Amino acid sequence: MSSPEAAPAPPLERALPYVVSGVSAAFSFFSALTRFASFAFSLVSRSISFFSPLPIILYLFAPVIVLFDIMTDVFVRWPRHIALYLLDAFYPLYVFCGVVCIVGAILGLTGRLVARFLVDMMVGLQEPKVVIEVKTEKRRKSTKRRRKEKD
Incomplete structure (x- = not known):
């Protein structure tokens, strides 16, 4: 019997060391x-x-920069933080009032429609009687005509 021959390595296995x-x-x-x-x-x-020259310029303008930083803190940042804090604090009240208004409007409209429906069911649907009265007034003659008639 003949000995089995070793199979050649696949091409990918031979190329892998070069790729790595x-x-x-x-x-x-x-x-x-x-x-x-x-x-x-x-x-x-x-x-x-x-x-x-930037460090020298920054050193010379340091008082102005610090003053500007303090002014923005006092007039921009702190009021903004205070406003945001108050808005966050009153947000539940704002939502509650909004929901109450919406629910109140819905209940009011629903109550009005139900009441109108019940009244129409009890009284019956009738066309309203519209009476139009025309008043006639006697006109007064103008004073010029009266004077002419007197003459």
């Missing part, structure tokens, strides 16, 4: 690239902040 090493190399490359970019950015930002 390629992904690993790409990951290493991008990791090194990001480290280099962050290092370069830190060097540039340090040199810009060293030569930048």
Whole structure:
């Protein structure tokens, strides 16, 4: 008898080590690239902040900035927080009053319709009798005509 021959490995199994090493190399490359970019950015930002006049300008305008911050606290932020607190506190009362108004309107309309229906059922549907009276008044003659008649 002949010995069984080993079956060749499938193509995916042969390519898998190359794919894994390629992904690993790409990951290493991008990791090194990001480290280099962050290092370069830190060097540039340090040199810009060293030569930048911004800290001096901020130091000079610090009283104005603090005053503006205090003014916005007093005239904008605190009233807003107070208004929001009051709105949150009175929200249940607002909802209750709204529901009461809606339910009252529905009950009132329903009561009116039921009462009208019951009255119509007891009295019966009759057309209202409309009597139109026309009053005739005697007109007075104007004073000019009276004068002419007297003459």
